[in-house]
Amino acid sequence: MSTPTPPARILVVDDDPTVAEVVTGYLRRAGHSVEHAADGPAALDAAARAVPDLVVLDLMLPGIDGLEVCRRLRAEHPVPVIMLTARGDEDDRIAGLELGADDYVTKPFSPRELVLRVESVLRRSRGNRAGTAEARTVLCAAGLSLHPETRRASRDGLPLTLTLREFDLLAHFLAHPRRAHSREELMRDVWGWDFGDLSTVTVHVRRLRAKIEDDPAAPRLIQTVWGVGYRFEPAEDEAA
Numbered sequence: 618m619s620t621p622t623p624p625a626r627i628l629v630v631d632d633d634p635t636v637a638e639v640v641t642g643y644l645r646r647a648g649h650s651v652e653h654a655a656d657g658p659a660a661l662d663a664a665a666r667a668v669p670d671l672v673v674l675d676l677m678l679p680g681i682d683g684l685e686v687c688r689r690l691r692a693e694h695p696v697p698v699i700m701l702t703a704r705g706d707e708d709d710r711i712a713g714l715e716l717g718a719d720d721y722v723t724k725p726f727s728p729r730e731l732v733l734r735v736e737s738v739l740r741r742s743r744g745n746r747a748g749t750a751e752a753r754t755v756l757c758a759a760g761l762s763l764h765p766e767t768r769r770a771s772r773d774g775l776p777l778t779l780t781l782r783e784f785d786l787l788a789h790f791l792a793h794p795r796r797a798h799s800r801e802e803l804m805r806d807v808w809g810w811d812f813g814d815l816s817t818v819t820v821h822v823r824r825l826r827a828k829i830e831d832d833p834a835a836p837r838l839i840q841t842v843w844g845v846g847y848r849f850e851p852a853e854d855e856a857a
Contacts, residue, residue, distance in 0.1 A: 624648045625670035625739050630660040630686065631701065632678055636724075640673060643728040644735065657681025661689055668694050671739060673731070674718075675701040676709050684712055691717040697738045697781050701726070714820040717780040720808075721817075737809050742781050756791040758851040759838055761829060763788050772829055782807065783825050790839060790849035799846040822847055 627649050631637045634655075641651045652669070654660035657680045664672070672690060676683035687698055700713045700721040710721050719738050722731050756763040760773045768784055770777040779787065785807050789798075800818040804810050808817070826833040840848050 623739075624650060625735075626650045626652070626667070627671050627673060627735065628652050628654060628660065628663055628669040629673045630654045630657075630678065630683070631673075631675040632656055633675070636675070636701075639728050640731060643732050644673075647732050647736070649735075657683070657686045660686050664690055664694070664696070669696060670742070671697045671699065671735060673699050673701065673735065676713060677703065684709065684716060687713055687716045687718055691780070695778075695780065697742050699731075699734055699738060710814075711816060711820055714817060715824065717783075717824075719780065719782050738781065741785060741809070756788055758791050758794060758849075761787070761791065761838075763791060777828055779825075779828065782821050783828070786821055786825055787829070790847075794849050794851050797842045797845045797848045803846065 627644055629637055629640050629644070629651055631640065631653075632655050637653050637655070641653050644651045652663055654663050657678045660672070660674070660678075661681070663669075674683050674687060678686065681689075683700065687700070690696055690698065698713075698718040698720075700710065700718045701724060702710045702713070702721055703724050710723075713721060719741075720734050722734055754765065756765070761770070761777075762772075763770045763784070765788060770779050770784060770787065786803065789803070789807050798806075800815045803818050804815065822839060823833075826836045826839050830836045830838055838849060838851070840850050842848050
């Protein structure tokens with residue numbers, strides 16, 4: 618049985634009053650403090666006043682659309698973002714993931730599923746603060762260094778700016794070098810989902826490669842294993 622997620626401050630951004638009422642109601646009943654913003658400018662103002670622990674963000678917004686709101690939020694703070702997208706808007710969904718969103722839920726959606734997704738992301742963002750032995754283990758390979766307890770990462774001594782999922786994905790690769798992982802396995806072990814759109818994994822691998830590879834178009838560290846998925850391959854002279 619999973620440990621209950623501590624209450625969080627959540628910003629819900631949606632211009633549909635009915636959707637906003639349902640989402641905020643479910644999240645409040647789950648014990649969270651919830652603020653609602655009906656458009657992009659209001660969302661940015663709310664986040665500037667007090668950085669939320671998580672943002673639930675509709676992509677179709679008046680004033681400033683959700684993708685631009687996500688871009689501006691991620692530029693200022695490493696706040697986790699869950700996008701709400703219309704079914705079939707795959708291009709916008711992938712664009713949101715490229716901007717660093719951590720998850721998405723397609724409309725129409727189950728409010729209970731959204732609450733579960735929120736709590737999963739919150740657990741990931743807070744999970745390494747408990748001081749477990751796993752959290753205290755520093756992961757190092759190929760010039761990369763990850764500190765799970767402080768969620769700091771560096772490459773050749775220079776800080777890396779990683780989103781929540783990028784950090785967890787890289788930590789998983791570093792903890793299991795030279796092992797082929799299917800996208801289904803990565804979704805289960807990194808995202809904590811037994812179902813979902815596997816393009817989420819593909820987008821995050823692409824973003825991660827852009828940050829750690831010398832040539833992302835010809836990746837050396839995160840290699841594609843055709844017909845399987847991906848494998849982290851440190852330098853030949855590093856310990857297996």
